[in-house]
Amino acid sequence: MTDTLERMVGDWPPEAGEAARRTAERYGPPDETMPSRLVWNHARPWKRVVVNRDAPEHRFPQPHQDRIEGWIDLAVPLESAADLAAFNGSIRVERTRGELAASCDVEAVNFLAVNLAHDLVTGRIDVDEARREYTEMVAGHLLGRTQPYTSGIAFEPLTAGAGTADAGEPFAPYAMPAVPPRASGRRP
Amino acid sequence: MTAPMTEGWPASAAAAARIATERYGPPDEASHNTLIWHDRAPWKRVVVSRTMVPHRFPREHLDVVRHVVDHPVPADRIGDLARFSGSVVYDRTRGELSSHCENEEGNILALNLAHDVVAHGMDVESARRRCHEAIETRDSPDRDPYLDALTFEPGHAPDPDEATIDGDLQDRLRQALGATDHKS
Numbered sequence: 131m132t133d134t135l136e137r138m139v140g141d142w143p144p145e146a147g148e149a150a151r152r153t154a155e156r157y158g159p160p161d162e163t164m165p166s167r168l169v170w171n172h173a174r175p176w177k178r179v180v181v182n183r184d185a186p187e188h189r190f191p192q193p194h195q196d197r198i199e200g201w202i203d204l205a206v207p208l209e210s211a212a213d214l215a216a217f218n219g220s221i222r223v224e225r226t227r228g229e230l231a232a233s234c235d236v237e238a239v240n241f242l243a244v245n246l247a248h249d250l251v252t253g254r255i256d257v258d259e260a261r262r263e264y265t266e267m268v269a270g271h272l273l274g275r276t277q278p279y280t281s282g283i284a285f286e287p288l289t290a291g292a293g294t295a296d297a298g299e300p301f302a303p304y305a306m307p308a309v310p311p312r313a314s315g316r317r318p
Numbered sequence: 319m320t321a322p323m324t325e326g327w328p329a330s331a332a333a334a335a336r337i338a339t340e341r342y343g344p345p346d347e348a349s350h351n352t353l354i355w356h357d358r359a360p361w362k363r364v365v366v367s368r369t370m371v372p373h374r375f376p377r378e379h380l381d382v383v384r385h386v387v388d389h390p391v392p393a394d395r396i397g398d399l400a401r402f403s404g405s406v407v408y409d410r411t412r413g414e415l416s417s418h419c420e421n422e423e424g425n426i427l428a429l430n431l432a433h434d435v436v437a438h439g440m441d442v443e444s445a446r447r448r449c450h451e452a453i454e455t456r457d458s459p460d461r462d463p464y465l466d467a468l469t470f471e472p473g474h475a476p477d478p479d480e481a482t483i484d485g486d487l488q489d490r491l492r493q494a495l496g497a498t499d500h501k502s
Contacts, residue, residue: 162349162350162351162352163349164347164348164349164352164354165346165347166347166354167347169349169351169352186411186412186476186478187476187478188411188478188479189478189479189480189481190478190479190480190481190482191481191482191483192481192482192483193481196411208397208400208401209397211396211397211399211400212393212394212396212397212400215393215396215408215410216393216396218479219409219410219411219477219478219479220410220411222407222409223400223407224404224407224418225400225404225405226371226373226381226404226405226418227371233411261482265482265483265487266487266491268483269483269487269488269491270491272483272488273488273491273492275491295371295372296404297372297373297374297375297404298373298374298375298403298404298405299374299375300374300375300376300377300378300450301375301376301377301446301447301449301450
């Protein structure tokens with residue numbers, strides 16, 4: 131496995147190759163391999179883990195590159211979409227699929243991001259509190275502090291197909307009004 | 319041309335892969351679940367997946383192909399974007415806007431309307447109505463041009479945010495952790 135993985139990431143930037151190695155040590159060989167990304171499906175507790183060769187720069191809470199994506203099933207209410215984006219631009223919501231992803235350079239911080247995202251959409255904290263707790267706990271992690279929110283998913287993630295997908299509603303151009311005009315006693 | 323790559327795929331996903339290949343040539347990357355084309359103007363990326371996602375807006379279909387562009391979304395428009403369509407996704411750090419639908423014209427339409435919502439203040443109901451009407455009339459003489467080409471120029475728009483861990487915070491935490499460790 132090691133030789134195979136080394137061939138896959140041989141021409142990747144060193145940090146990306148290291149992220150792939152750490153992920154493979156934890157979850158075994160990837161299920162899907164492409165030149166720019168490796169995918170682990172059902173890498174519990176994640177629904178999916180993706181390691182990318184090419185990663186964007188992210189400065190929050192400190193400069194790093196988003197190389198590892200951790201995906202879970204999570205239903206995100208419509209009204210929470212903007213709050214999640216304001217909390218952390220590296221959280222992606224796929225509402226139709228019922229999935230949420232966090233991207234960072236280490237898995238522990240992805241755990242933290244989805245835990246605080248869950249707290250945000252369930253109302254325990256607001257955006258400012260989420261950013262403050264994220265900042266403090268990432269700093270603690272960098273200093274070697276063991277914390278539940280960086281050690282795993284602190285809520286019960288749903289299994290695939292558990293009902294987080296949101297297929298939306300067809301557009302209804304001729305929807306009947308709640309109170310029919312004639313029932314109001316008025317005539318046009 | 320993609321037949322060996324999509325062997326065993328559902329018909330809708332295999333058809334989307336075949337159409338993308340006819341238009342853009344062989345994919346740049348492939349796995350048994352995913353085909354990816356990079357930098358096929360006007361797209362930053364085109365992704366066809368074996369996994370099909372049921373979507374009911376504007377009418378029932380299966381999302382199988384994703385088209386990605388660079389496009390900024392102001393923070394105060396993200397809520398409306400979500401209300402417009404659950405299959406339009408914004409990646410703030412990368413500055414990418416994508417649409418996932420059954421075919422390319424559906425994604426062109428969705429991204430044009432998403433652009434109108436986030437850049438021109440179109441209200442969500444109007445965007446959803448036009449999306450519905452465009453799909454309903456796509457085979458008629460009144461075909462909506464929003465189905466045929468992007469009406470905007472994609473633009474580089476990553477948002478890396480800002481650092482919030484500074485030297486002072488690290489010093490304070492180090493002292494606090496040191497005190498905790500000393501006590502334990």
